[in-house]
Amino acid sequence: MSNPYAAPEPYSKTLKPAAQSRFLRLELAARYVRHRPYLLLLLPLLLFFLLPHYHKSPRVVIILAANEGGGVQRWKTPQEWSVERSSIANKREYAEKHGYILSIKDTALKRRYSHEWREGWEKADILKQTMRQYPDAEWFWWLDLHTFIMEPQISLEEYLFKNLENRTYRDLSYHNPLHISVDSPYVDVEHAPVDLVLAQDCGGFNLGSFLVRRSEWTELLLDVWWDPVFYEQMHMTWEHKEQDCLETLYRTQPWIRERVGFVPLRAINSFPPGACAEQRDDPQYFYSEKDRDFLVNMAGCNFGDRSCWNEYEHYRNLQKQLRKSRRWSWLPGF
Amino acid sequence: MHLGIPKRSDLRPKGKNRPLLPIPASLRGRFNDYKSKRTILYAILILITLNYIISRAFFSSGKGHNFNHLINQEALQTLQKNHGLYKHEIIVNSNYIFPPTEHAPLLRELTLDRLFKSKVSPDNPQEKTYYYSDDDNINDLNEIKDKSNSENPLDQSLKAFKEHGRKVFRPSGSRKSPEIVIVTGVDFEQFEQGHLTKIVQNRVDYAHANGYGLYVRWIQEFIPTLQEFHNDRKWAKLFILRAAMHAFPQAKYFWYLDQNAYIVRHDIELYSYLLESKSLEPIILRDQPIVPPNGAIKTYKKTKAEDVRFMITQTKDGLNTDSFILKNDIYGKGFLEFWTDPLMRKYPSFAGDDKDALMHILQWHPVILSKSAIIPGRTIASLHSSNSAEEADDTSFYQEGDFVVNFKGCDVHHTCELILDSYWKKQQASE
Numbered sequence: 001m002s003n004p005y006a007a008p009e010p011y012s013k014t015l016k017p018a019a020q021s022r023f024l025r026l027e028l029a030a031r032y033v034r035h036r037p038y039l040l041l042l043l044p045l046l047l048f049f050l051l052p053h054y055h056k057s058p059r060v061v062i063i064l065a066a067n068e069g070g071g072v073q074r075w076k077t078p079q080e081w082s083v084e085r086s087s088i089a090n091k092r093e094y095a096e097k098h099g100y101i102l103s104i105k106d107t108a109l110k111r112r113y114s115h116e117w118r119e120g121w122e123k124a125d126i127l128k129q130t131m132r133q134y135p136d137a138e139w140f141w142w143l144d145l146h147t148f149i150m151e152p153q154i155s156l157e158e159y160l161f162k163n164l165e166n167r168t169y170r171d172l173s174y175h176n177p178l179h180i181s182v183d184s185p186y187v188d189v190e191h192a193p194v195d196l197v198l199a200q201d202c203g204g205f206n207l208g209s210f211l212v213r214r215s216e217w218t219e220l221l222l223d224v225w226w227d228p229v230f231y232e233q234m235h236m237t238w239e240h241k242e243q244d245c246l247e248t249l250y251r252t253q254p255w256i257r258e259r260v261g262f263v264p265l266r267a268i269n270s271f272p273p274g275a276c277a278e279q280r281d282d283p284q285y286f287y288s289e290k291d292r293d294f295l296v297n298m299a300g301c302n303f304g305d306r307s308c309w310n311e312y313e314h315y316r317n318l319q320k321q322l323r324k325s326r327r328w329s330w331l332p333g334f
Numbered sequence: 335m336h337l338g339i340p341k342r343s344d345l346r347p348k349g350k351n352r353p354l355l356p357i358p359a360s361l362r363g364r365f366n367d368y369k370s371k372r373t374i375l376y377a378i379l380i381l382i383t384l385n386y387i388i389s390r391a392f393f394s395s396g397k398g399h400n401f402n403h404l405i406n407q408e409a410l411q412t413l414q415k416n417h418g419l420y421k422h423e424i425i426v427n428s429n430y431i432f433p434p435t436e437h438a439p440l441l442r443e444l445t446l447d448r449l450f451k452s453k454v455s456p457d458n459p460q461e462k463t464y465y466y467s468d469d470d471n472i473n474d475l476n477e478i479k480d481k482s483n484s485e486n487p488l489d490q491s492l493k494a495f496k497e498h499g500r501k502v503f504r505p506s507g508s509r510k511s512p513e514i515v516i517v518t519g520v521d522f523e524q525f526e527q528g529h530l531t532k533i534v535q536n537r538v539d540y541a542h543a544n545g546y547g548l549y550v551r552w553i554q555e556f557i558p559t560l561q562e563f564h565n566d567r568k569w570a571k572l573f574i575l576r577a578a579m580h581a582f583p584q585a586k587y588f589w590y591l592d593q594n595a596y597i598v599r600h601d602i603e604l605y606s607y608l609l610e611s612k613s614l615e616p617i618i619l620r621d622q623p624i625v626p627p628n629g630a631i632k633t634y635k636k637t638k639a640e641d642v643r644f645m646i647t648q649t650k651d652g653l654n655t656d657s658f659i660l661k662n663d664i665y666g667k668g669f670l671e672f673w674t675d676p677l678m679r680k681y682p683s684f685a686g687d688d689k690d691a692l693m694h695i696l697q698w699h700p701v702i703l704s705k706s707a708i709i710p711g712r713t714i715a716s717l718h719s720s721n722s723a724e725e726a727d728d729t730s731f732y733q734e735g736d737f738v739v740n741f742k743g744c745d746v747h748h749t750c751e752l753i754l755d756s757y758w759k760k761q762q763a764s765e
Contacts, residue, residue: 038372041379045386154399166410174409186580188416220668223701229684229694230677252675255668267401284404291403
């Protein structure tokens with residue numbers, strides 16, 4: 001064996017162990033396992049951990065609205081920075097755990113959304129943009145900044161998407177704070193899928209946390225959501241902008257009604273005490289530690305005597321505690 | 335130490351009883367009591383694996399992981415039934431749903447006061463507000479129960495008027511749904527019975543020749559809705575079209591053809607003439623200003639025929655809503671319902687003409703525009719010209735052999751009957 005390019009070997013060949021070939025190492029491992037067959041049992045265990053991540057491309061995108069109302073009007077306080085950081089970390093952890101995509105969108109004040117011109121309709125535009133950005137994703141979950149996922153082990157597929165049509169309310173008969181007429185002509189819910197998953201709080205539709213599926217229906221809804229003729233007539237009445245507009249569209253257009261599925265507020269958007277203050281005794285809106293609600297939305301925490309940072313820290317610590325008690329759940333007896 | 339090349343015998347375990355882990359000598363005796371230490375290891379590993387599998391399986395359906403405890407199962411099960419403007423519907427077997435035109439003089443005699451319930455408008459005592467009532471129940475014979483004398487022709491026509499809007503086609507057995515449905519609104523206050531009969535007969539003949547469906551409604555049936563925002567009667571076409579989509583849920587296309595249009599060629603079949611991609615592709619007017627002659631917003635340059643859900647023609651004053659074709663899918667329905675939204679009808683500059691709302695929609699909503707096609711005027715709405723020498727424009731005015739003639743604006747000069755008659759006679763003569 002004479003290789004002219006090989007460096008001259010300083011050692012005598014006889015004293016050096018021959019380099020083990022790759023094949024030999026594999027054979028060694030195989031032999032090792034052959035004599036310890038119980039090790040094979042570990043394989044399915046390994047698969048269980050890996051499967052949920054690698055058997056499909058991400059079909060869920062979490063859209064997190066950061067920098068809400070940010071801009072030049074005032075400076076962000078250190079506490080606001082902290083809340084924003086925690087919120088992002090919370091969603092990032094959740095997205096990584098389940099193999100979703102997290103897309104953080106800046107909702108700073110912009111001139112194109114200034115008063116009397118499309119103010120408050122960013123959501124529709126951001127959704128359109130995100131759908132273009134991730135052409136393979138199917139579901140888009142909008143989350144406001146002041147939301148906190150309390151139970152990150154819950155996967156959306158299991159929790160919501162599986163059998164969605166039979167797990168959501170297809171009309172408003174169970175809970176109707178806006179007194180929208182429940183019956184409408186031309187609504188065919190039996191043959192329509194659910195393309196928008198919404199929850200209602202004490203004052204009506206809540207767009208702090210909602211899910212929307214990519215579909216022809218959604219494309220059209222995002223297109224008609226903002227219309228200058230509607231806006232001109234209603235912008236003084238629609239206090240919550242796109243949220244009120246969606247309520248109006250739901251009220252008057254059967255094709256929109258057909259594909260909205262409602263879930264209880266606490267399924268995707270529990271409130272802390274303080275929100276919905278007029279109905280503080282009604283348990284259907286407020287986070288329950290006992291029931292292990294999925295998500296808390298500290299909506300309106302920057303108003304009145306509430307403090308976003310205090311509330312955020314409270315739920316962050318609570319989650320830590322809950323998680324500690326769950327650490328050994330995979331062992332028998334825990 | 336000299337290592338050398340390991341031999342096979344070096345790698346083999348030294349014997350069956352070689353311990354797996356160094357076990358303290360004090361415990362060794364106890365472990366040896368079991369037949370095989372491997373059994374214990376197997377047991378532990380199986381236990382952990384099983385526990386893991388079970389906890390996964392149970393946790394995902396367990397209380398902590400779903401929101402069933404928050405849901406009222408009973409409310410979940412009750413789904414609203416699909417119905418039209420009326421909750422009680424009359425199922426018919428015929429492809430042709432149209433009102434008896436011989437009732438026109440009777441209905442006119444009855445006046446709106448007896449066709450609807452009414453009350454005096456609170457703002458203007460001169461004005462009456464009409465409204466629907468859904469209290470007429472359907473009996474087993476699919477008829478509205480009436481307490482009045484069935485011999486009286488006035489009562490009969492009133493009953494037919496009330497029943498007409500409830501008629502829906504549902505395929506049963508060998509009766510398949512037509513794929514294309516022609517939709518027309520007729521006005522018994524504007525036209526005499528003879529004229530109305532010619533219009534309806536023209537549609538029936540054409541639909542029959544090609545196996546299409548037909549859906550004709552009295553415009554007066556929608557007076558209460560039109561009154562809400564003082565809309566012109568032109569808006570009624572959209573309500574009629576929506577009702578037609580409900581009456582023929584399985585049809586693929588709906589062609590709205592106004593009462594001031596007449597189908598001249600009964601041998602033209604819509605699929606090969608217009609609807610198939612290869613027929614539509616070459617005739618779409620791309621990069622065409624929506625507001626003629628030089629509006630800023632134009633139709634897309636790259637509209638594909640297979641994406642088109644809405645086909646309409648244009649005159650020099652704008653889009654011509656006397657004749658347009660709409661596909662029956664989620665885009666078609668969504669677009670139509672958006673067009674008829676109360677906020678559209680309420681807007682002062684749209685209240686008079688549905689066309690203005692349409693032109694607004696196409697200019698502001700790119701998704702809708704990308705599914706719409708403006709097609710040459712003479713495809714489905716050749717305009718009638720009283721003096722053909724006067725008009726040099728041969729792209730929009732009727733010429734011998736065209737499919738449809740549209741006498742737009744005939745109501746201004748009250749010439750609708752005359753014009754229709756001339757085309758009707760020509761057609762009768764050629765047959």
